[in-house]
Amino acid sequence: MIKIIVFSTALKEQHVKMIEEAASRVNARVCFINSEDGVPEDFKDADVVYGNAFTIAGTYKSLRWLCSPNAGIDKFLVPGFFANPECMLSNSSGSYGVSIAEHIIAQTLMMMRKITLCYKEAINGIWGPQRQQDSIKDSRITCLGTGDIGRTFASRARAFQPRNIIGVSRSGKCDDPNFDTMLKIEELDSILPETDLLVMSLPGTPETENILTKARINLMPKGSYIVNVGRGSAIDEDALAEALLEGHIAGAALDVFKVEPLPKESKLWNVPNLLITPHVAGNMTLLHTINRNVEMFCEDLENYANNRPLRYMVDKNKGY
Amino acid sequence: MIKIIVFSTALKEQHVKMIEEAASRVNARVCFINSEDGVPEDFKDADVVYGNAFTIAGTYKSLRWLCSPNAGIDKFLVPGFFANPECMLSNSSGSYGVSIAEHIIAQTLMMMRKITLCYKEAINGIWGPQRQQDSIKDSRITCLGTGDIGRTFASRARAFQPRNIIGVSRSGKCDDPNFDTMLKIEELDSILPETDLLVMSLPGTPETENILTKARINLMPKGSYIVNVGRGSAIDEDALAEALLEGHIAGAALDVFKVEPLPKESKLWNVPNLLITPHVAGNMTLLHTINRNVEMFCEDLENYANNRPLRYMVDKNKGY
Numbered sequence: 001m002i003k004i005i006v007f008s009t010a011l012k013e014q015h016v017k018m019i020e021e022a023a024s025r026v027n028a029r030v031c032f033i034n035s036e037d038g039v040p041e042d043f044k045d046a047d048v049v050y051g052n053a054f055t056i057a058g059t060y061k062s063l064r065w066l067c068s069p070n071a072g073i074d075k076f077l078v079p080g081f082f083a084n085p086e087c088m089l090s091n092s093s094g095s096y097g098v099s100i101a102e103h104i105i106a107q108t109l110m111m112m113r114k115i116t117l118c119y120k121e122a123i124n125g126i127w128g129p130q131r132q133q134d135s136i137k138d139s140r141i142t143c144l145g146t147g148d149i150g151r152t153f154a155s156r157a158r159a160f161q162p163r164n165i166i167g168v169s170r171s172g173k174c175d176d177p178n179f180d181t182m183l184k185i186e187e188l189d190s191i192l193p194e195t196d197l198l199v200m201s202l203p204g205t206p207e208t209e210n211i212l213t214k215a216r217i218n219l220m221p222k223g224s225y226i227v228n229v230g231r232g233s234a235i236d237e238d239a240l241a242e243a244l245l246e247g248h249i250a251g252a253a254l255d256v257f258k259v260e261p262l263p264k265e266s267k268l269w270n271v272p273n274l275l276i277t278p279h280v281a282g283n284m285t286l287l288h289t290i291n292r293n294v295e296m297f298c299e300d301l302e303n304y305a306n307n308r309p310l311r312y313m314v315d316k317n318k319g320y
Numbered sequence: 321m322i323k324i325i326v327f328s329t330a331l332k333e334q335h336v337k338m339i340e341e342a343a344s345r346v347n348a349r350v351c352f353i354n355s356e357d358g359v360p361e362d363f364k365d366a367d368v369v370y371g372n373a374f375t376i377a378g379t380y381k382s383l384r385w386l387c388s389p390n391a392g393i394d395k396f397l398v399p400g401f402f403a404n405p406e407c408m409l410s411n412s413s414g415s416y417g418v419s420i421a422e423h424i425i426a427q428t429l430m431m432m433r434k435i436t437l438c439y440k441e442a443i444n445g446i447w448g449p450q451r452q453q454d455s456i457k458d459s460r461i462t463c464l465g466t467g468d469i470g471r472t473f474a475s476r477a478r479a480f481q482p483r484n485i486i487g488v489s490r491s492g493k494c495d496d497p498n499f500d501t502m503l504k505i506e507e508l509d510s511i512l513p514e515t516d517l518l519v520m521s522l523p524g525t526p527e528t529e530n531i532l533t534k535a536r537i538n539l540m541p542k543g544s545y546i547v548n549v550g551r552g553s554a555i556d557e558d559a560l561a562e563a564l565l566e567g568h569i570a571g572a573a574l575d576v577f578k579v580e581p582l583p584k585e586s587k588l589w590n591v592p593n594l595l596i597t598p599h600v601a602g603n604m605t606l607l608h609t610i611n612r613n614v615e616m617f618c619e620d621l622e623n624y625a626n627n628r629p630l631r632y633m634v635d636k637n638k639g640y
Contacts, residue, residue: 010450098455098457098481099453099455102429102432102433102455102456102457102480103429103433103435105425105426105429106425106426106429106430106433106435107435109422109423109425109426109429110426110430110435112422113422113423113426113600115423115426115427115430115597118597118598118600119595119596119597121598122582122596122597122598123589123596125584126598127580127581127582127598127599128581128598128599128600130330130600130603130604130605131600131603131605132605133419133600133603133605133606134606135418135419135422135606135608136422137418137422137606137608138607138608155479156479156480158479159475159476159478159479160422160476161418260447261447261448262442262447264445269443275439276439276442276443277435277438277439277442278438278441278442278446278447278448279447279448280433280438280448280450280451280453283450283451283453284450285450285451285452285453286453286454286455286457287458288455288457288458
């Protein structure tokens with residue numbers, strides 16, 4: 001009989017019920033816990049975990065499948081991380097697109113419309129000078145990363161009538177009609193000079209580390225914008241801070257950083273045209289996100305129980 | 321020969337050229353000024369003004385048409401305002417939809433995603449507790465006002481997959497497919513209890529004054545949101561402040577107020593879940609806005625010169 005451990009902290013009653021029903025369909029037993037200490041004795045040989053169970057992954061030799069409710073799973077990819085080297089890993093990329101796309105649009109418009117500046121001035125008694133604002137309309141957007149996040153963002157951004165949306169990915173392939181053109185990552189340098197807004201949603205892998213170098217930041221036009229919701233490792237943070245302070249980049253919004261929490265002594269805190277958020281773009285708080293996350297686990301639970309390939313399996317070599 | 325006075329402060333070189341060409345096509349003379357003091361002697365019998373020329377409107381008996389670059393023209397509607405009571409008034413509603421729609425989406429998402437709170441916490445060393453966020457996805461939106469602003473907002477909001485978008489207008493008619501249902505203003509009370517986000521873009525008229533009363537605010541569900549980009553006169557500001565402080569309304573974003581600039585002693589400054597912007601949603605700074613604004617004036621200049629009705633004429637009785 002399959003034994004499943006589920007972390008239920010973020011779940012609502014209806015989600016617990018969804019999982020119980022899915023487990024009963026495949027004749028599995030399931031226990032719900034709030035922390036890794038709370039596993040009952042008779043689940044210490046569990047074969048499945050749904051949750052970011054770092055200790056369980058590193059100690060349970062019985063574990064055959066770990067489903068992370070996160071999209072980014074780079075922490076699990078350290079060689080030797082799993083006590084059972086054969087343990088399969090799936091992620092929940094596909095449930096965060098809606099939340100993160102809304103974050104990207106919000107931050108982009110806040111920057112382009114100088115909303116924080118307006119508000120700061122207003123509370124200090126300076127009322128409404130007409131500042132030069134920018135717009136998504138007629139802007140040239142490049143999405144570096146065309147997974148669920150990039151595609152969901154593009155579907156929202158399209159309604160704002162940008163001049164174009166270019167997708168850039170490892171394969172250079174994506175059949176989503178919201179991308180006017182698809183390019184391979186090797187072609188990135190050719191599109192940066194024609195990018196008013198760069199949206200980065202790359203996974204944390206050796207290939208994406210420091211992909212946005214100082215040289216590439218300088219290829220972007222003066223007055224352009226950058227949003228990163230993927231991994232902080234993708235950007236040369238010092239070079240970005242410099243480009244922002246010089247005004248070459250008009251604004252940037254970072255939800256992810258090389259070191260998180262961002263250390264108090266980081267110079268990024270003192271860059272006025274940088275919007276910092278504490279890795280909250282993909283919170284698991286929207287009902288839509290939790291619904292989708294649980295649905296995806298339940299779908300793969302059925303695959304697992306029937307010895308079919310997992311649909312949301314992570315390719316440990318690619319890293320996503 | 322038609323004589324035209326144009327306020328050129330917000331215009332770029334290409335717009336001056338567009339107006340010069342349009343004037344030359346109808347054999348008109350045009351002078352460009354930066355302030356009402358700057359009118360040359362031989363234009364003091366001008367028949368047309370493109371600009372918010374309050375003094376000229378009140379003193380030039382020669383004036384036959386004033387084209388305001390604004391959408392809201394309530395200031396011009398005071399009886400006896402024009403020295404020539406027959407002077408026609410047109411506005412530039414239609415050029416601000418893009419800018420104001422982006423403002424509405426930005427403010428809505430900032431509120432729903434608790435972005436200002438996250439940022440304030442982060443700079444104070446509190447890093448990323450998972451706060452309950454809300455989403456445009458699956459939300460019920462009511463647009464009170466379905467002119468250019470309401471429609472342009474609805475076309476953007478639609479891409480975020482709300483549960484529905486209801487339009488409410490005086491006539492109850494609007495054939496824009498982005499509204500699932502159209503209601504008359506008299507039916508407003510029936511839809512407020514089913515509204516998660518109320519977007520107000522009404523003109524300032526006697527009918528819209530204090531339309532959002534305390535009773536109507538209380539009809540909205542607990543946890544709902546309000547954005548107002550029309551006129552401050554439309555809302556009972558004291559009742560809104562109270563509903564925000566009680567948490568009945570989760571957040572509001574006001575770009576317009578009963579008194580502007582908002583007085584320093586206003587209690588609105590002390591409402592934490594209220595986003596205040598200093599009437600900047602419809603700045604004339606986006607290139608798109610200026611292009612459209614000038615195009616509309618040039619189109620009506622041709623109408624005027626050929627004794628055809630003005631397309632963007634204001635109905636002084638309706639007030640828009």
